[in-house]
Amino acid sequence: MILEKNQIAAAEAASGKTETQLMELAGKRCADTLLHEYPENDSFLILCGSGNNGGDGFVIARHCLAANRQVAIILMLDDIRTPAAIEARQKLPDSCLIYGYQELSETQFQTMAQRYDVIVDCVFGFNFHAPLPDFLRSAFRWINQQRLPVVSIDLNSGLEADHSLGDPDALHSELTLALGALKPVHLFSREHQKLDRLIPIGLGFAEPEASRWIQMDALQVTRLLPRLHDNDYKNTTGRLTVIAGSPWMAGAAQFNLEAAQAMGCGMLHALVDPAVYPILQAACPHIVYHPNTLSEADLTALLNQSDAVAIGSGCDHLANLETVLERVLHCSSVPVILDAAALRCLARHPEWLNTPHGDWILTPHVGEFSALCGRSVEEIQADRIRCAEEYALAHQVTLVLKGADTLIISPEGLRCVNKTGNPSLAKAGSGDLLTGMIAALAARGLTPMEAACCGVWLHGKAADKAIEKTSLYGVHHKEILAGLDAFLFDHQKELWR
Ligand SMILES: NC(=O)C1=CN([C@@H]2O[C@H](COP(=O)(O)OP(=O)(O)OC[C@H]3O[C@@H](n4cnc5c(N)ncnc54)[C@H](OP(=O)(O)O)[C@@H]3O)[C@@H](O)[C@H]2O)[C@@H](O)CC1
Ligand SMILES: Nc1ncnc2c1ncn2[C@@H]1O[C@H](COP(=O)(O)OP(=O)(O)O)[C@@H](O)[C@H]1O
Known part of the structure; x- marks a missing residue:
């Protein structure tokens, strides 16, 4: 409480x-x-x-x-x-x-x-x-x-x-x-x-009737996780488009995709720079790939067949990121998860935030959030709740302010502070896994706030499971995904209807 x-x-x-x-x-x-x-x-x-x-x-x-x-x-x-x-x-x-x-x-x-x-x-x-x-x-x-x-x-x-x-x-x-x-x-x-x-x-206080604070735990997460039914097929288990990676940064796309797959996403499309396609095709052969130079009409068609879109992880060298992002933000009627380079691009185009838009989930770490909101890192750290809440409410976005105690704020001002996770996540690439997980949950039909809270909790829980078997130093993306799988396996019965 x-x-x-x-x-x-x-x-x-x-x-x-x-x-x-x-x-x-x-x-x-x-x-x-x-x-x-x-x-x-x-x-x-x-x-x-x-x-x-x-x-x-x-x-x-x-x-x-x-x-x-x-x-x-x-x-x-x-x-x-x-x-x-x-x-x-x-x-x-x-x-x-x-x-x-x-x-x-x-x-x-x-x-x-x-x-x-x-x-x-x-x-x-x-x-x-x-x-x-x-x-x-x-x-x-x-x-x-x-x-x-x-x-x-x-x-x-x-x-x-x-x-x-x-x-x-x-x-x-x-x-x-x-x-x-x-x-x-x-x-x-x-x-x-x-x-x-x-x-x-404890002093015997009762839970307040109305609270802005959401508390996640294993029970709450398994209650929210989408069920698999006997007659499910790939198009009913979440169609996600991932726009990620770029020359020299193929791994970010791989991490998005592997995490989304581990989260049960049925149909994955990836829009990538042709230079990284051979790497990704070898690493994740089950994905349908498209070149980032797709025509406007084809991109719109792809977006129309998606239940969610993730964009930005490792896109630092994607030549047409700005054009693609603008198109995604303005044409997509499904939740869009923005990470890394997409957030930096959004910081350069604050006017995009000021027009009516759909469900956007922003996943900045404090440095990226500083660029978005124009406050110093010190000012944000001194009052994370106020800074994050002002931004989420003003721009009507779901904000995932990452860190050791990731703070999640909905456009209505609901709040959640995540208590799972450990410093094994303090490694480049951890955030790419998180983006894939949140995006998969959004594609499976969770609301943006549910997808964000559930994804962040599971990401931390996966790392907590990982350090039961591997040292803090040695945990990498495979161990995190194995940790996620171990948690989901423990709850298999509840997830299969
Ligand atoms: N209901 C419960 O849950 C229970 C609560 N209980 C206990 O009560 C505590 C809350 O007690 P509390 O309301 O008396 O306030 P507390 O924080 O002790 O002191 C405030 C005083 O400090 C002063 N002050 C403030 N800032 C200042 C500053 N910068 N520089 C100088 N002075 C400053 C302030 O002065 P003021 O600003 O008002 O002039 C005021 O005099 C709670 O935390 C728990 O321990 C338990 O007993 C039982 C169950
Ligand atoms: N000490 C820590 N304890 C718990 N979680 C952490 C810790 N350090 C980092 N994380 C989590 O790891 C992820 C790192 O994301 P990010 O900084 O964007 O890395 P990258 O983009 O390189 O993958 C975030 O989800 C963050 O909350």
């Missing part, structure tokens, strides 16, 4: 518990987790803020003291502002060591931070808004530089709940305990590398 900041109050009210009761529950469960995760003689230094996140810290301190752990609290901000936190502070035993950060010298703070085994970060929770005040920034920067073990409660202090990042000096944690539900920022843990491990702490 994912809750945005403005949905939390409703979840809290629907739980039937008061703020104090929720804090007691959260604090107890966090303390139990800490006591379980860290050995008996480990001590805790709890950094508390002025809100309820700080209140959680007081409850945690009380339970850790009761378990005979060595505990000290540092009040990082001057006042305690919320009634529940004030109440939790009052319940602390007199024996609890409590210091005010402003009263400690820098050296005293640093000595304490190093003397305790674990720093528990209860400075800011979901109501933090960047930037960090300077006095905290220097403390956080120092803790991060020393790589001290930090456990963050709910959110790493300095991260913003609804955005993909927050302040660049947000605390880095080795463990974060997410309270009640995941917040959007938790989904970007690999992308911003602010936390190593996440444990959700």
